[in-house]
Amino acid sequence: MIAPNLETAIACLRDEIDAAACILPFTGAGISTECGIPDFRSPGGVWTKNQPIPFDAFMTSSDMRDEAWRRRFVMEESFAKAKPGRGHRALASIYRAGKVPALVTQNIDNLHQASGIAPDDVVELHGNTTYAMCLECDRRYELAWVRQRFEAAGERAPDCDCGG
Numbered sequence: 001m002i003a004p005n006l007e008t009a010i011a012c013l014r015d016e017i018d019a020a021a022c023i024l025p026f027t028g029a030g031i032s033t034e035c036g037i038p039d040f041r042s043p044g045g046v047w048t049k050n051q052p053i054p055f056d057a058f059m060t061s062s063d064m065r066d067e068a069w070r071r072r073f074v075m076e077e078s079f080a081k082a083k084p085g086r087g088h089r090a091l092a093s094i095y096r097a098g099k100v101p102a103l104v105t106q107n108i109d110n111l112h113q114a115s116g117i118a119p120d121d122v123v124e125l126h127g128n129t130t131y132a133m134c135l136e137c138d139r140r141y142e143l144a145w146v147r148q149r150f151e152a153a154g155e156r157a158p159d160c161d162c163g164g
Contacts, residue, residue, distance in 0.1 A: 020099060027105045027112070031087040036078050037109050046075070059135070065157040069150050072129060076143075079129055084115035092116040136164025 003009035017023065029039045039045040050071060057064045084092070092115035094100050102121045103112055108129040112122045127133075132141045139160055149158035 017094060017099065022101060023094060023099050025091050025094075025100060025103045027087070027091070027103065027107060029107065031085065032082065032107050032109050032111055035082040035085040035088075035109075035111060037082050037107070037111075038075070038078060046071075062157065066155060069146065069157050070155060073147060073150070075129075076147075079109055082109060082111060084111045088112055088115035095121070134160035134162060134164045136160060137162040 003012055029037070029041070033039050040047050053064050053068050058068055088111050091100065091103060091112065095103070095117050100117075100121075102123060103117055104123045104125065105112055106125050108124065108126050110128055110130045113119045130143055132143070132146050133139070134141070137160060139162065141158075141160075146158060150156065
């Protein structure tokens, strides 16, 4: 149903939420664009300026890993400034009310966690840009550690202590 006006739409959504026993939100770029996070796929988005790096190329090419980190650090200012927006806060409110056991997102910005949703309850389909995980041993590295090592090595991606 398409609501005839905003007030009716809000009332219908409130009724649906109240009636639901369990809600599983699935979010994408739209929820974070109002927070200053660039959209990757829209005209003028990140992928119109740089083609995505395929996972197999990332895994097999140190040059591709270096490029992936260069791109990430260019975006750091917009990611660092971003705070949860209205949508993030609304979902966190429903989460705190017990209606949302978990949330699935395509976003990499950590804003759902910053809004109050427990990190273990956020399923990030494309990872999280605030840290890196070794794909061999699952060790977590914070972004500051990665950037320090990256810059110290002349813009070369660091390896994990396990060699991964």
